[in-house]
Amino acid sequence: MKNYHTHTKRCYHAIDNEEEYIKAAIQSGYTELGFSDHTPWHYDSSFHSTMRMEEDKLDGYIQTLLTLKEKYKNQISIKIGLECEYFEKYIPWLKQILNDYPIDYIILGNHYDETDETGIYFGRPLTKQQLTKYVNSCIKGIETGIYSYLAHPDLAYFDTDDEFYKQEMRRLCCCAKEHDLPLEFNLLGYKTHRQYPNETFLRIAKEVGNKIIIGTDAHESSALLDMQTYQYAKQYIENLGLELTEEIRFLR
Ligand SMILES: [Zn+2]
Numbered sequence: 001m002k003n004y005h006t007h008t009k010r011c012y013h014a015i016d017n018e019e020e021y022i023k024a025a026i027q028s029g030y031t032e033l034g035f036s037d038h039t040p041w042h043y044d045s046s047f048h049s050t051m052r053m054e055e056d057k058l059d060g061y062i063q064t065l066l067t068l069k070e071k072y073k074n075q076i077s078i079k080i081g082l083e084c085e086y087f088e089k090y091i092p093w094l095k096q097i098l099n100d101y102p103i104d105y106i107i108l109g110n111h112y113d114e115t116d117e118t119g120i121y122f123g124r125p126l127t128k129q130q131l132t133k134y135v136n137s138c139i140k141g142i143e144t145g146i147y148s149y150l151a152h153p154d155l156a157y158f159d160t161d162d163e164f165y166k167q168e169m170r171r172l173c174c175c176a177k178e179h180d181l182p183l184e185f186n187l188l189g190y191k192t193h194r195q196y197p198n199e200t201f202l203r204i205a206k207e208v209g210n211k212i213i214i215g216t217d218a219h220e221s222s223a224l225l226d227m228q229t230y231q232y233a234k235q236y237i238e239n240l241g242l243e244l245t246e247e248i249r250f251l252r
């Protein structure tokens with residue numbers, strides 16, 4: 001069992017440190033645990049995000065994980081990652097970070113339009129135009145080839161019965177399929193009854209033939225101990241006839 005969607009208290013809206021997540025994962029029988037805390041961004045403006053680690057904390061995050069990876073190497077495989085938006089103007093900075101640090105993978109969590117300095121959050125009710133922007137930016141992100149999977153692909157908040165929603169989500173699913181990029185079934189959203197994961201989206205993914213990966217999106221270490229939610233989710237996904245995977249592409 002593997003999970004690549006794990007936060008830490010470094011992003012200010014999660015609790016517990018890296019080692020507590022590792023201990024929980026070992027207890028539950030995970031063989032591989034990937035950390036994907038919210039990436040910092042090197043903003044042009046003086047904007048200060050309160051939902052991601054500070055830029056100067058990135059080094060400590062990586063160093064801590066390298067130390068723990070070694071410490072627990074006989075019990076669990078640890079992968080170092082980040083959850084990153086697709087902020088087009090900051091992608092060169094991100095690529096430099098991926099080059100400079102031993103980061104194994106990044107997942108695409110497309111939370112905001114363009115950049116969170118100015119853009120709206122995609123998880124709130126969207127207009128048609130905003131939904132299209134969500135899908136377009138997901139597609140551009142996927143096409144960079146740097147992301148290993150798309151987190152909560154169905155984050156965009158829109159009437160899921162609307163034909164326009166289905167058309168746009170089909171476009172997104174087709175792009176992911178073309179790039180053989182797994183789509184996440186987000187366990188946090190499932191457990192807390194958010195608008196995602198939603199069944200309309202999953203049925204489209206089934207038709208398109210996407211691979212689905214379960215992501216815990218753990219914001220507390222106990223999330224990795226909740227095997228009941230995991231098993232319910234797995235059963236639900238299988239009942240819908242979707243193909244589950246645990247394999248992602250790594251950067252190195
Ligand atoms: Zn996210």
Ligand SMILES: [Zn+2]
Binds near residue numbers: 005007083109151217
């Ligand atoms: Zn997350």
